[in-house]
Amino acid sequence: MSAPPTSDGPSAPAAYTFDNVPGYEGTVAGGGGGFLPPPMPSFPDPSPQPEPSQAQWNIPSISEDTAHEAFVLYASSNCCYSSAPAKDGMITNMEAFNTYRYRLETFTESRSTEWSQKPYNGEPVDAFSQPTPGPWDIAAQAPTFFKNSKEVIRVPYTSSMKNCHDCLAMGRVPCKNCCGAGNKVCWVCNGSGYHHEQIRCNHCSGRGRESCTQCQGQGAKKCTTCNGRCQLLVYINLTVKWTNNSSDYIVEQSSGLLLENLNQVTGKELFKDARYMVYPVMGFPDVNVVSAAERLIREHQATYSQTSRVLQQRQTIELIPITKVIYQWKGKSHMYFVYGNESKVHADNYPATCCCTIM
Template sequence: MFAPPAAGSPGPSAPPAGMFDSMPGYEGTLAGGGGGFLPPPMPAYPVPQPEPGPEQPHWNIPSINEDTAREAFVLFASSKCCYSSAPAKDGVITGMDAFNTYRYRLETFTESRLTEWSHEPYNGQPVDAFSQPPPGPWDIPAQAPSFFMDGKQTMKVPYTSSMKPCHVCLGMGRKPCKDCAGAGNKVCWVCNGSGYRHGDDRCHHCNGRGRDNCNHCHGQGSTQCPTCRGKQQLLVYINLTVKWTNNIDNYVVEQLSGLQVDNLSKVSGKELFRDSQYMVYPVVGFPDPAVVQAAQRLVNEHQGKYSQTSRILQQRQTIELIPVTKVTYSWKGNSHIYFVYGNEFKVSADNYPATCCCSVM
């Protein structure tokens, strides 16, 4: 039999705050206690210098020819199970208009740090809390991934590990069985607790006791505590989570062709300009004022936003020229349009003239 805390009480999922002594250097910085992501030390930012924009001769992309436009259209139609290929193969191209557009992209690669209390069953691990002051959250070395690649690393903060009784089982190593409420047995399901089946026939299932041993705890009334795994003690320590994030914002200049801008997020263009450094300066000297204004706005936003809660490690800005061709064609006496866009020659044709209704049975 086992009868400490009532089996119905769920118990805390984490050690109560009173279990922890104040950890020097970490007061008020732990998640769940008013803390969270920690602001980095104030850096001495180098002054970013302006980078010239791309030179004029490289801004043009040759228009695609009719063969390329038709080949892309046929490939698009063949990829759709309900599209006939006839319009793509037999339609007569009557016009092609280029609506090339610019995409400005700013990437800010950041590192953020989060501290929180954690615990694991105590199996004789070193206990080092208060043997010396722990290093600060931003003083602990971490191996960052390559620039502009997301990553995550979790590690114990040195000199924060201590041993505490398990808060779930109160240091007993076992918990009351939920199936039998700690009794070790349950009402016999055959005789419903009477001990007899028919009249004076003793129940053979429970030998007339009216109760069965609990299968879940094998009659013990308790099960091993899942938190300390029966060890009764926990190693409690501060966990540091280091997260690297590539924060990306794009601005696409409206190209007035009728193609939805969202389509352009799935394709690449011809790169005209690239600038990568610790802190970039908004691009200058570009002929399209919309790109210059977007660069100024996004650079200011990123440097103001991400420096508050994380450390900026690197920034990169690029300008691409994305080819967009509006193709007009005639099929069965009617005029239709489709778009070919991006280096990948993607096709968008919202009103394809030969489709059928089909369903998967």
């Protein structure tokens, strides 16, 4: 058997391993080539059309019974809270706050390429048999809008067979464990062949060396890059990613409830608009929402249209109900919040805890 190459482990593929494919000149192995900008459309983008203004924006409010039931459920779900304040407390005042959340979603498609390889198993090679389609000319089926997804496609007419660069087309590489010798110094006698006052080493039978268990004494192992096949199939992979890019804006409100609490709940949907390109909502009673819509639509267009193809946009406005509740219990006034469609409760300084917290 011919001696295996003596290189120190796998090396990166040589530059000549990859063909020069027109339209894919920047493609490298292992990715890193960046996303490919989409081609200029052959026709102008459709102009966005404004939505007609909506005259009525329904503002829901919760009842006292709803606020009381939500508070009782909140107290009962916390093992350290007595349910007495929630059950026996008397609501003295309820104040509703209109808090809006504007959300803009831009669903995009981006494409990137990389040279890939696999052990050659007799597959047909088609490099340069026909003109290679461009990265944005290859058909890919987009998933449901506004859901992230990915598809990897082998680019047609880029597959070729190359000799394996790691084993120099021999199918085997030197064993690192024994440095290609097939054996190594016996660990029991440290290579002397004897131990304990000239007693012959039983482990290596006095040879001072033992057979390498990693390569079974062969000095070489099957090349993992080509799986012992000696050749590789080299081709370009196209990765298509569909991404839902979402931005939220919540209007500041004076209830005292932190905005981070509102990220955990849903609201009542007041407005929804989905199309190729949305237009800032008009006629909404809160100018902060209108300003946020204009700003986010402008930012999304500048950010995502350079490296991706915009497939669809969607904007929604939710009203997140917040009710500030004041109640009396044992002659003292206390407060809690009920917010979101889920009637989630937030109560600082709950007045009756039944266990201690260790600090």
